[in-house]
Amino acid sequence: MKTKKQAGSVLSLSTRAIHGNKLYAFKGPVATPIYQTSTYRFESSEDAIRYAKGDPTVYVYTRYHNPTVHDVEEKIALMEGGEAAALFSSGMAAITTAILAVTKPGDEIISTPALYGGTYRWFRDELPKSGMTVKYVHPDHLDQIENLATPKTTIVYFETPTNPTLDLVDIAEVVKRTRRAERKIGRKILIMIDNTFASILNQDPFKYGIDVIVESATKYLGGHSDIIAGVVVGTSDFLKQVRGLAKYHGGCADPFAAYLLTRSLKTFELRVGKQNENALTLAKTLEKHKKVNRVLYPGLPSFPKYHLAKKQMSGFGGMVTIEVKPSKGRSPVEAAARVCDNLKIAVNAMSLGGVETLVSIPVYSSHIFLSDTELKHHGVTPGMIRISVGVEGIEDLIGDFEQALSLA
Numbered sequence: 001m002k003t004k005k006q007a008g009s010v011l012s013l014s015t016r017a018i019h020g021n022k023l024y025a026f027k028g029p030v031a032t033p034i035y036q037t038s039t040y041r042f043e044s045s046e047d048a049i050r051y052a053k054g055d056p057t058v059y060v061y062t063r064y065h066n067p068t069v070h071d072v073e074e075k076i077a078l079m080e081g082g083e084a085a086a087l088f089s090s091g092m093a094a095i096t097t098a099i100l101a102v103t104k105p106g107d108e109i110i111s112t113p114a115l116y117g118g119t120y121r122w123f124r125d126e127l128p129k130s131g132m133t134v135k136y137v138h139p140d141h142l143d144q145i146e147n148l149a150t151p152k153t154t155i156v157y158f159e160t161p162t163n164p165t166l167d168l169v170d171i172a173e174v175v176k177r178t179r180r181a182e183r184k185i186g187r188k189i190l191i192m193i194d195n196t197f198a199s200i201l202n203q204d205p206f207k208y209g210i211d212v213i214v215e216s217a218t219k220y221l222g223g224h225s226d227i228i229a230g231v232v233v234g235t236s237d238f239l240k241q242v243r244g245l246a247k248y249h250g251g252c253a254d255p256f257a258a259y260l261l262t263r264s265l266k267t268f269e270l271r272v273g274k275q276n277e278n279a280l281t282l283a284k285t286l287e288k289h290k291k292v293n294r295v296l297y298p299g300l301p302s303f304p305k306y307h308l309a310k311k312q313m314s315g316f317g318g319m320v321t322i323e324v325k326p327s328k329g330r331s332p333v334e335a336a337a338r339v340c341d342n343l344k345i346a347v348n349a350m351s352l353g354g355v356e357t358l359v360s361i362p363v364y365s366s367h368i369f370l371s372d373t374e375l376k377h378h379g380v381t382p383g384m385i386r387i388s389v390g391v392e393g394i395e396d397l398i399g400d401f402e403q404a405l406s407l408a
């Protein structure tokens with residue numbers, strides 16, 4: 001994958017995020033203008049013909065392309081080390097369009113089961129209507145990919161870390177097993193990762209030979225809990241297919257959301273770096289708290305896959321999950337709810353990745369409709385609280401959790 005270089009060295013993530021390709025531009029605005037327009041004025045009617053022949057400098061209609069959106073796409077491609085990127089109106093639009101762009105009825109997908117709920121339900125309820133099947137491989141038995149693959153296998157899809165236990169999937173192993181499966185079935189399989197939870201600061205999937213990154217830009221890339229957006233990153237050829245389908249499915253990004261995103265990218269490295277730092281300190285502190293049974297955080301030596309985290313992540317991320325120890329006479333979920341309801345700084349809300357610390361109870365939110373057996377299978381317990389750690393002062397956050405936990 002191409003990475004922007006200057007004088008032989010790779011530019012830093014922040015430099016790529018702030019400047020995109022226009023490092024030496026000295027004319028025009030410093031900030032990206034918002035092209036809040038549905039359509040574009042042609043210089044002459046010849047422009048319509050030039051566009052039809054594929055001239056990328058001719059803009060026609062914002063569902064096809066928009067300069068503000070293009071600015072973000074270029075920056076994200078540079079940040080993630082991909083040849084090209086496409087921005088969408090949501091993470092789900094990005095995921096569904098990327099998958100549908102390269103599949104047809106009868107095709108099969110192999111996935112790990114711990115997925116974002118929207119993706120999991122789309123796999124379960126919608127893809128079969130188009131004659132597609134998803135087979136699941138246990139993250140600790142990735143050798144099964146070779147057995148599950150058939151000549152109809154088009155995509156291997158997975159997430160790591162996963163929600164809410166932060167369990168990890170070995171990226172290098174997925175790639176190794178999939179490439180072996182390709183040799184067995186005699187065709188290319190596209191490997192797609194949802195990199196939302198880690199983000200590019202903490203995990204670089206292309207380094208391991210992943211083909212496509214999909215991501216909810218609503219989370220760490222956006223980082224301020226004020227936009228819904230999604231992104232697909234990969235080769236130019238793949239992105240051409242994705243854009244072709246996106247024109248019909250219509251999940252194009254709004255120019256104003258793209259502007260907010262381009263603004264957010266400038267502080268991405270600072271924000272996520274601080275979130276990593278705060279999350280590690282909070283996890284270490286809460287691990288010693290008497291009202292906490294367990295802390296799940298990839299950066300803690302007690303984390304079941306700590307060694308894998310150290311191998312494949314360059315930072316451990318901003319997501320921490322704790323299991324509350326209830327006071328006598330109180331159920332675990334009641335105790336978790338009392339903690340969430342009594343936090344004064346952290347906000348009880350369902351998203352993640354923003355500068356403000358958010359908390360949610362998985363059995364009341366992302367995992368509400370799962371049976372007890374399914375919850376057990378996913379390792380989710382009623383006393384769990386998922387924390388998306390923000391950039392607030394760490395002493396304030398620790399104090400907030402301590403006072404709320406005392407009421408558990």
Ligand SMILES: Cc1ncc(COP(=O)(O)O)c(C=O)c1O
Nearest residue numbers: 090091092116194196216218229
């Ligand atoms: C891991 C993951 N992938 C995808 C999505 C979907 O993104 P969006 O809500 O932007 O459509 C989410 C949303 O929470 C998510 O957590």
